[in-house]
Amino acid sequence: MSGFTISRRTMLAGSAMLLASTAMPTSGWAQTPKKGGRLVLAADSEPRNLNPAIVASNGVFFISSKIVETLAEASFDGKDGLAPRLALSWEGAADGLSVTFKLRDGVKWHDGKPFTSADVAFSALQIWKPLQNLGRTVFKDLAAVDTPDDLTAVFKFAKPTPFQLIRNALPALSSVVPKHIYEVGKIEDNPANNAPIGTGPFKFGEYKAGQYYRLTKNADYWGKDEPYLDEIIYQVLPDRTSAASALEAEEIQLAAFSAVPLADLERISKVPGLKVISKGYEGLTYQLVVEINHRRKELADVKVRQAIAHAIDKDFVVKTVFLGYAATATGPVPKNDPQFYTADVPTYAFDVAKANALLDEAGYKKGADGNRFSLKLLPAPYFNETKQFGDYLRQALAAIGIDAQLVNNDSAAHIKAVYTDHAFDLAVGPPVFRGDPAISTTILVQSGIPDGVPFSNQGGYKNDALDALIAKASETLDTAARTNLYKEFQKEVATDLPLINVAEWSFISVARDTVGNIANNPRWAVSNWADTYLAG
Amino acid sequence: MSPLRRFLRTPEAVAGAILLAVLIAMALSAPLLFPGDPQAIAGPALLSPFQDWSLPLGTDRLGRNVLAELFHGARTSLAVGLAAAAAALVVGAVVGTLAGFAGGLVDEVLMRITDAFQTVPSFLLALAFVSVVGSSLGIVAIAIALGTWTGPARVARAEVLSIRERDYVAGARVIGMHPLVIAFREVLPNALPPVLAMSSVIVAAAILTEAALSFLGLGDPNRVTWGGMIAEGRAVLRTAPFLSIVPGIALVLTVLGVYLAGEGIVETTAVRRGLS
Numbered sequence: 001m002s003g004f005t006i007s008r009r010t011m012l013a014g015s016a017m018l019l020a021s022t023a024m025p026t027s028g029w030a031q032t033p034k035k036g037g038r039l040v041l042a043a044d045s046e047p048r049n050l051n052p053a054i055v056a057s058n059g060v061f062f063i064s065s066k067i068v069e070t071l072a073e074a075s076f077d078g079k080d081g082l083a084p085r086l087a088l089s090w091e092g093a094a095d096g097l098s099v100t101f102k103l104r105d106g107v108k109w110h111d112g113k114p115f116t117s118a119d120v121a122f123s124a125l126q127i128w129k130p131l132q133n134l135g136r137t138v139f140k141d142l143a144a145v146d147t148p149d150d151l152t153a154v155f156k157f158a159k160p161t162p163f164q165l166i167r168n169a170l171p172a173l174s175s176v177v178p179k180h181i182y183e184v185g186k187i188e189d190n191p192a193n194n195a196p197i198g199t200g201p202f203k204f205g206e207y208k209a210g211q212y213y214r215l216t217k218n219a220d221y222w223g224k225d226e227p228y229l230d231e232i233i234y235q236v237l238p239d240r241t242s243a244a245s246a247l248e249a250e251e252i253q254l255a256a257f258s259a260v261p262l263a264d265l266e267r268i269s270k271v272p273g274l275k276v277i278s279k280g281y282e283g284l285t286y287q288l289v290v291e292i293n294h295r296r297k298e299l300a301d302v303k304v305r306q307a308i309a310h311a312i313d314k315d316f317v318v319k320t321v322f323l324g325y326a327a328t329a330t331g332p333v334p335k336n337d338p339q340f341y342t343a344d345v346p347t348y349a350f351d352v353a354k355a356n357a358l359l360d361e362a363g364y365k366k367g368a369d370g371n372r373f374s375l376k377l378l379p380a381p382y383f384n385e386t387k388q389f390g391d392y393l394r395q396a397l398a399a400i401g402i403d404a405q406l407v408n409n410d411s412a413a414h415i416k417a418v419y420t421d422h423a424f425d426l427a428v429g430p431p432v433f434r435g436d437p438a439i440s441t442t443i444l445v446q447s448g449i450p451d452g453v454p455f456s457n458q459g460g461y462k463n464d465a466l467d468a469l470i471a472k473a474s475e476t477l478d479t480a481a482r483t484n485l486y487k488e489f490q491k492e493v494a495t496d497l498p499l500i501n502v503a504e505w506s507f508i509s510v511a512r513d514t515v516g517n518i519a520n521n522p523r524w525a526v527s528n529w530a531d532t533y534l535a536g
Numbered sequence: 537m538s539p540l541r542r543f544l545r546t547p548e549a550v551a552g553a554i555l556l557a558v559l560i561a562m563a564l565s566a567p568l569l570f571p572g573d574p575q576a577i578a579g580p581a582l583l584s585p586f587q588d589w590s591l592p593l594g595t596d597r598l599g600r601n602v603l604a605e606l607f608h609g610a611r612t613s614l615a616v617g618l619a620a621a622a623a624a625l626v627v628g629a630v631v632g633t634l635a636g637f638a639g640g641l642v643d644e645v646l647m648r649i650t651d652a653f654q655t656v657p658s659f660l661l662a663l664a665f666v667s668v669v670g671s672s673l674g675i676v677a678i679a680i681a682l683g684t685w686t687g688p689a690r691v692a693r694a695e696v697l698s699i700r701e702r703d704y705v706a707g708a709r710v711i712g713m714h715p716l717v718i719a720f721r722e723v724l725p726n727a728l729p730p731v732l733a734m735s736s737v738i739v740a741a742a743i744l745t746e747a748a749l750s751f752l753g754l755g756d757p758n759r760v761t762w763g764g765m766i767a768e769g770r771a772v773l774r775t776a777p778f779l780s781i782v783p784g785i786a787l788v789l790t791v792l793g794v795y796l797a798g799e800g801i802v803e804t805t806a807v808r809r810g811l812s
Contacts, residue, residue, distance in 0.1 A: 241773055263582070263597065263772040320581045320598060381753075384771055392598055394758075395577055406757035408671065 033516060036230050037534035041254035042243040043234035046209065051193040052175040053127045056134045058284060058432070061172075061526035062257065063234055066215055067110075068177060068198030071101060071120070072170040074283040074435070074522045080167055081338065081435075083521070085528070086115070086176055086199065092163025096477040099155040099166050107222045109178045110203045117153040121145035122179035124155065127187060134439055138169045164479045168339075168436035171283065171523055201227035201530035211236055221530065228533035240384075244268055244510075253515050253534070256525040258507040261384065262323045265508060273513050278325065280519025281506035283435060284526065285334040288317070288326075288389060289444070290500040291418065291427040295460045298373055299425060303362040305497040308426075309348035310355035311400045312393065317503050321388045326505035331490040332441050334433050334504040342487040345494035355400045366401045375425040377404040381414055386428050389502070393428065420452040422460070431455050433504075437486045442470045445498040461498040542804050549800020555793025562610040570604035574760050578604070582776050596768060596779055606786055609762040613790060616677050617743035623681035624738055625688050629724060629731050632692025636727075637700055637719040647693070650686045658683025662745055666754045673756045676749060680742045687738070688731045695727035729805065736798015740791045747787055762787050 043062070049055050050064045072090070075083035087101040107115040128135035129142050141161055146154040155166070176199070181192050195204045201221045205214035213234040217227055235252055237243050243259040246252045248271055260268055269276040290308065294300045314328040327335055331345045364372040375397070379390025390406055397404045404426065409417055417423045434440050443449060447462040469492060473485035493499075509525065511518055516533045518524065543549050566574070578591060578601040585594040585602070593602040635646040653661070658680075665679040699705065700723060708718045749755050750763030757764075762783040769779030 241770065244774065261771045263775050267775050388598060390757075391575065392577075395573070395575060395598075398573060398576070408753055408757045410667070413667075 033228055033531070033533045034535050035225075035228050035533070037228075038231040038233060039229050039254060039515065039532065039534060040233045040235055040252045041256065042237045042246065042252050042259045043213065044236075044238055044240065044243075044257070044259055046213075046236055049193050050196050050204075051177065051190075052196075053123055053177045054131050054133075054188070054193065056132055056172050056175070058257070058526055061523075063213055063215075064175075064196050064198075065200070065526045066202040066232060066529050067196045067200045067204050068175045069200045069528055070171060071174040071176065073527055074171040076282075076520070076522060081522070082167065082170060086120075087170075090167065090170070092166065094477075096160030096162060096475075097157050099157075099163060101153045101155070103151045103153060104222060105151055107199050108220050109180075109199055110197045110218060111178075111181075112220075113178065113180055114150075115176075115178075115199050116150040117145075117147040118150075119176055119179045120153040121147050122183065123174075123176045124153075126182070127177065128173060131187065132173065134169070134434070135173050137443065138165060138173055138439060160475055160477055162438075162474070162477050162479070162482050164339075164482055165436050165438050165474075168434075169439055172434050172439070200528050202229075202232055202528075205231070223530045226530035228531065229529070232529070247271075247274060247510055247512070250512070254509065254511040254518075256507065256509045260508070260510045262325055262508070265323070265325075265510070268510055275511055275513055277509045277511065277519050278506070280509060280521070280524030282336055283522035285336060285433045285504050285506055286383075286430045287329060287332075287334060287433055287501055288386065288503040288505065289429050289431055290393065290502060291424070291429045291459055292461070292497075292499055293422060293425050293427075293459045294462075294498070295422065296375070296425050298362075298364060299375075301362050302496060303358045304364070305500070306348060307355040307358040307362070307400060308397065308402075309497060309500050310351045310358065311396045311402075312348075312500070312502055313350040313396065314502055315350070317389060317392060321385050321392060322503065322505055325508060326503045329501035329504050331494040331501055332444065332499075333437060333486065333490050336504070337433065337435070339435075340437060340483055340486045340490075342490055344487070345491045347494070352399050359400060359402075364401075370401055371403045372401040374403040374405060376407055376423070377426045377428070378407050378409065378414060378418060378424045379428040380418075380430055381409060381411055383430060385505070386430050390428050393426070415454050419454045419456065419458045422451075422458055429455070437489065438474055442473075442489070445493055446470050457498070459498070463492070463496055463498065466492050466496070466498070539804050543800055546800050546803060548796045549803070552793045552796025552798070552800055555789055556797050559610055559614065559790050559793060562607050563614045566604075566607035566611055570601070570607055574604040574608035575600055582772065584776070585778050585782070593782055594776075594778060596765070597772060597776075602765075602779065602782060605760045605765055606762075606782060608760045609765060609783060610786070610790075612673065612756075612759050612761045613743050613746060613787070616673060616680065616746040617739045617794070619674075619677040620680035620684065620742035620746070621735055621739040623677065624684040624742075625731060625735060627681065628685040628688025628690075629692045629728065631685070632689040632694075632731070633696050633719050633724045633727060635689070636693040636696030637715070637723055643693075646689075650689050653683070654686045656683070659745060659748065662749060663752070663754065666749060671749075671754050671756050673759060676746055676755060677742075679749070680745045683745075684738050684741060687734055691734060692724075692727050692731050695730055696723055699723050699726050733798075733802045733805075736795055736802070739798070740794045743787070743791055743794070 045059050047060045050060060052060050052064045052068050069085045071087035072082045073085050074081055086104055088104055089102045091100045103117055109115055124145050129139040141157045141159040142155060143158040144156040178197055181197055182190055201218050202215035203218050205216045207213045215232040217230050240261050243255040244264050247255055265276050268274055292299050298304050318326045318328055330347055333340045335341055359372055366372055380386045394404045394406055418427045431444055432440060443456045445457050447467055449456045469489050473482055476482040476485055514535045516535055517531045521527050577599045579595050579599050581595060581597055581599040583591055583595040591601050596602060631646055635643045661683040662679040665682055669675050708722050747763030750761035751767040755761045755764050765783040766780045773780055
């Protein structure tokens with residue numbers, strides 16, 4: 001075992017330090033970036049495939065975004081909310097048929113080979129378009145990538161594709177992997193999927209199952225003086241309660257993605273030397289959604305769906321389930337989205353009497369036992385909050401005479417039950433909003449999606465007007481017109497309720513005061529951390 | 537001395553009996569004292585115990601009344617514990633009697649099946665069964681019984697092996713009674729006491745297994761269970777430890793009560809048999 005696992009001695013030393021630190025005045029934030037040091041942080045899952053070009057998910061990005069870089073990263077103040085990474089500039093043609101990327105000069109892969117436009121072309125055509133979970137929809141019309149020189153890549157589309165969509169997709173979907181590594185053999189079986197090779201500030205070191213991932217400094221990184229850290233260690237701590245103790249014992253310096261349970265935050269924010277940060281996840285908004293199976297005749301009636309929406313006390317959910325670390329939702333685009341969100345949609349205030357009246361109107365009278373009908377409710381097991389909301393929803397539905405029977409499944413069984421077998425009436429799901437409705441949001445309500453596609457419309461919902469709206473937006477090139485179409489889309493979804501958006505939440509990081517440059521971009525936890533440092 | 541008085545003179549048996557009586561009273565009175573759904577939201581979330589006397593043990597993360605949950609949880613624990621133990625004892629006794637009385641091939645087959653069940657850890661068996669079939673209360677009871685019937689089966693068989701050689705069994709054969717009638721009317725009742733002596737251990741184990749299944753999220757999610765309460769409380773262990781401690785104590789006392797009372801009964805009957 002290596003030196004950073006938790007031993008009794010270090011625990012004791014840690015608690016002694018803690019005692020000492022309470023006696024000393026805390027130094028606060030007065031810090032200048034410093035080179036060197038090892039950042040140890042909590043990791044709660046161990047993805048096997050670490051290739052972000054294939055698996056574009058936050059669990060993979062959390063580790064591999066430090067190794068494999070994208071063309072651009074999200075930014076608080078950059079133009080269009082982007083900051084350059086491997087691409088320095090991007091320009092869309094007026095006809096929507098091409099996008100030109102100017103690439104960064106002097107970038108080297110971790111094995112010393114130069115990074116060129118051929119790598120971008122290979123990644124886009126061989127991986128993003130055919131293999132990547134999100135790229136399949138966004139890059140579906142990508143026909144070719146021209147490489148006039150080593151530092152220019154021109155994406156050619158068969159059909160007009162909105163530049164706004166491509167731009168919004170860059171931070172999550174454009175991980176570039178080396179052509180010379182992946183061109184031999186089957187891409188899915190390439191050993192680099194488990195030990196990635198990229199251009200990022202950190203190189204993949206080693207992975208010990210159940211223990212840790214180790215990333216080491218890339219001395220040849222293109223960023224001046226970056227990275228600051230020598231090493232990043234992802235200490236695997238699957239038990240959520242242990243992250244807080246490990247932080248207090250100074251075994252780890254950072255717990256991102258709400259590894260510390262929300263209920264523990266108030267206590268831990270008072271621990272000297274630790275800070276609680278709710279910034280740095282603005283680009284990773286999760287939505288708490290009630291998925292509805294429209295094959296049930298009761299639920300196919302919009303009045304019943306409206307009644308369910310009226311029965312949910314969103315403020316209670318935010319206050320109690322999320323302890324305030326969330327916002328109530330009005331529709332399928334989260335409030336914190338700067339481009340598309342509109343508040344001009346029908347809303348459903350918490351009103352049990354109205355919900356009961358709507359159900360009576362729909363013809364579902366209460367029976368002798370006070371129940372109108374029974375439903376099967378499947379809360380997604382990925383988050384504590386989705387499970388708790390399932391418990392709450394059962395109570396909320398009981399109040400309007402709907403008897404909901406909870407069915408608990410593990411992740412694999414839940415995905416199969418909801419998205420393949422459709423063996424649900426209501427489900428609680430946490431879809432992610434990724435900066436553009438066309439990336440992973442419209443798929444939640446669009447019809448004609450084959451069975452088995454996870455996080456898509458598997459409730460049998462079909463609304464021609466909505467489908468037409470989605471189709472039109474996907475080929476509208478003008479940014480303002482496209483944005484307006486998505487505002488229409490939000491209105492239509494909030495009116496017809498193919499699903500019910502309840503709340504929007506992001507994550508919380510807890511870090512020691514010594515960790516600097518935290519949360520300085522909207523996808524910080526899954527960005528490259530080249531400028532993160534350890535003071536003192 | 538009557539068995540009851542002998543029972544009452546053993547202090548641990550009395551303690552066990554009192555604990556059990558309290559538990560049964562809780563289970564029976566739950567729907568009267570706390571009518572309606574115990575999982576209904578009753579007040580502010582995470583209220584500490586002894587703050588508000590209408591919610592004496594406080595509330596959990598959603599604001600549900602912990603005391604109501606505790607009372608209704610007693611029903612679940614007891615129901616599953618008793619049902620699983622009863623099923624295990626009935627199946628075990630029948631299989632053991634058949635195997636012991638029939639002998640030969642039947643004995644071999646039944647005992648090898650018993651062996652097969654015994655080689656799989658009973659908790660794993662329950663876990664696998666529930667995760668495949670689903671998790672309603674009945675299924676959980678069956679799942680637990682699945683792993684515990686082998687003990688009673690072996691004990692019953694051993695008893696039957698000695699009983700079947702007795703004179704009265706031979707007598708029954710001579711008067712032409714059907715072998716199955718002999719097995720279940722003459723042999724089984726006499727083989728039963730040592731099997732029943734295992735019941736307290738089986739009930740206690742069944743209650744614990746049910747709690748463990750619920751703790752892992754495999755119990756019936758539509759019912760309050762103590763294991764489920766502990767699991768939910770675990771997320772807030774540092775800020776609201778009572779949410780795990782209260783059902784934990786209930787669980788410990790229940791298992792202790794069942795075990796002590798069971799031991800008391802066994803000792804009482806053992807003394808009686810010894811004297812007779």
